[in-house]
Amino acid sequence: MISITNLEKTYGDRTLFADVSAQLNAGQRYGLVGANGSGKTTLLNILTGNLDASAGKVSLPRRLRLGVLRQDQFLYEDQKILHVALMGHQELWQVMVDKEKLLANAENHFDADRFSELEDLVQRYDGYSAEAGAAMILEGLGLPAEIHYEPLSTLSGGFKLRVLLAQVLAGDPDALLLDEPTNHLDILSIRWLETFLRDFVGPVVVISHDHRFLDNVCTDILDVDYQTVTEYSGNYTEFMLAKQRERDRREKEIAKREMEIAHHQKFVDRFRAKASKARQAQSKVRMIEKKADELVELPASSRRYSTFKFAQKRDSGREVLKLKGITKAFDDNEVLHGVDLVLQRGDRMAIMGPNGIGKSTLLKIIMGDLAADEGEVEWGYETHPGYFAQDHKEQFERPHRTAEAWIWDTCPEQSIGFVRGHMAMMLFSGDDVEKRLESLSGGEAARLVFSKLAIARPNVLVLDEPTNHLDLESIEALVEGLKSFPGTLIIVSHD
Ligand SMILES: Nc1ncnc2c1ncn2[C@@H]1O[C@H](COP(=O)(O)OP(=O)(O)OP(=O)(O)O)[C@@H](O)[C@H]1O
Ligand SMILES: [Mg+2]
CATH class of the missing domain: 3.40.50.300 (P-loop containing nucleotide triphosphate hydrolases)
Structure with missing residues (x-):
């Protein structure tokens, strides 16, 4: 068709x-x-x-x-x-x-x-x-x-x-x-x-x-x-099984060829000097060359692991966040009715529920991006939240700019080496740093936003569906990063 x-x-x-x-x-x-x-x-x-x-x-x-x-x-x-x-x-x-x-x-x-x-x-x-x-x-x-x-x-x-x-x-x-x-x-x-x-x-x-x-x-x-x-x-x-089998087969094939070449090469090296065997060595050299030509190099897989590393500038106080009677309605649809919550340092809270129940709304209220109708949000002493929003691409206001310029803007006091180092952990290497924001793929955009988040070294991470757009390798790396994050975590996810 x-x-x-x-x-x-x-x-x-x-x-x-x-x-x-x-x-x-x-x-x-x-x-x-x-x-x-x-x-x-x-x-x-x-x-x-x-x-x-x-x-x-x-x-x-x-x-x-x-x-x-x-x-x-x-x-x-x-x-x-x-x-x-x-x-x-x-x-x-x-x-x-x-x-x-x-x-x-x-x-x-x-x-x-x-x-x-x-x-x-x-x-x-x-x-x-x-x-x-x-x-x-x-x-x-x-x-x-x-x-x-x-x-x-x-x-x-x-x-x-x-x-x-x-x-x-x-x-x-x-x-x-x-x-x-x-x-x-x-x-x-x-x-x-x-x-x-x-x-x-x-x-x-x-x-x-x-x-x-x-x-x-x-x-x-x-x-x-x-x-x-x-x-x-x-x-x-x-598919996964078949792909692995196919790759194993090709790698074995290549390993076998390489061994053969090494074997003949040894012969060549040993006898090249001795005139009596020189002619024989010559034909071996030709054979090695032919085999080496046949040896197709496997192109590298595009599946790669990034490194999510969240360090905090300093500890927050013991009490991190207190919500008292948070209520929010859109017209006559009340999505949040009296949410009370206390988070202590080191807590890791997941917010779950079906579409439209008010998960993102709650995070926006916590982050001060949206006003509650009633109730109070109280951030504790020395808390520095870092927020990964569901519509995170909205942060790319000037889409013609490069990924590197966008990151550097968040930390102008740092060197270019620092910026590139952080970007490399998120798999932006070589020319990738020069990519324009508008041409980034969904997953690349998400990784870039995570770079910015890591550089700010927050002690509270507030993440709204962070695994959307990420491939399996990145999700695994994110999980590792979050496990070793010493601060407080609030996360909305369907995963
Ligand atoms: N105009 C462009 N110039 C240079 N590179 C580009 C341009 N447009 C897209 N790319 C690059 O092409 C690659 C493929 O992008 P694409 O959006 O197809 O990826 P994808 O497989 O859909 O990834 P994801 O899972 O993250 O959505 C990306 O590395 C992207 O940065
Ligand atoms: Mg895509």
Whole structure:
């Protein structure tokens, strides 16, 4: 249905992937996996036609409707929820927007011909039932009719994502391309999505770092690694076994060749000096050269471990944080009612619960980014909190700047060596430090924000879903970093 031929993408002298060929068929669900920054989102953008490949091509049936969920999520903040869903049907949405404009300007000038033309188009696209259909999908996703005309910005991260999913589904797609759909979703919504995808008839390509989700959904895995994309059939667990076996086999093969070469080399060294055997040594040299040529070097895997290291400048006082009767409502929806809490130095608190229950709201209130309706937040003596927000990309105000400049701004008194050292721990090495903020992948952006956090050396870490976007290696490294952090920890996570 979708075919990919000899696809290649490079940035400067860096090859993300080359020689990629694959055929994506209906009824198959492909998990697109790989390390942070390996090129998953890039591949998806090439499939959707939003980005040009460096070589090769992608062919799609001409009338194929693609349903695309992007990793960059919160773009429609001021739009009404139902409208965001309707935008999934692009042609219809454009007509509706044009009609709205024409009506808004009707007092000065009313173009009756154009109006009836637009009306015809609405009919043709079955506009009125599309609206009802979008509303139904929203309800199915747990968004009741009463809120369909509220702006998207009134929703929690998990619910925003459901609206974007509704947008994808409302467009009645023939194929689905989803970039990390489970970030921000609670367990129940993830289970809902799994069932939905299993019932979908067209091909599905889904990027995720969530193994359980991939195991439950995928029939095939596309692995972005070793500067190419390799297809494996089966779910994630099967893929991991197969990949390890394949690598072991190739490494053994190479080890065997290397031993042979070493053996012949010894002979050459020993007899080169002796004239009588010189001719024999010559032929060995040629043989060694030939073998060495055959010895394909394995390209390095893009899976790498970062180092999360959180040191605190100094201890905080014994009592770290006290919440007294925190209450918060959005209009008539009271999300927090009388939260009381005392945290002592060294406590490690996890905040859990379904989407929309008020976890991020509580953290924002704690951090002073949002005012409570009632109640008090009291930070203890010598507390220095460091905050990792759910929408952490909002900190990248000037997206043209480089990652290094952004970090250096937070500690201008430090040397460049200090800045680069910290960035290297988060796997920004060499030219990576010069990357612009806007071109960072989801996981790279998260790692950069963690660099900044580590440099500030806080004694209280306040983390809102820190594992979203991170690949498995980074999550493990984060866990290690948090285990050895001596301070106090407040963490929201679905993991
Ligand atoms: N315009 C650009 N110039 C240079 N490098 C770029 C540009 N755009 C993206 N990149 C780099 O290409 C690599 C692949 O990015 P991509 O977003 O595809 O990664 P990803 O596999 O989706 O990672 P993640 O799991 O973190 O989302 C990253 O290292 C990114 O920094
Ligand atoms: Mg990505």
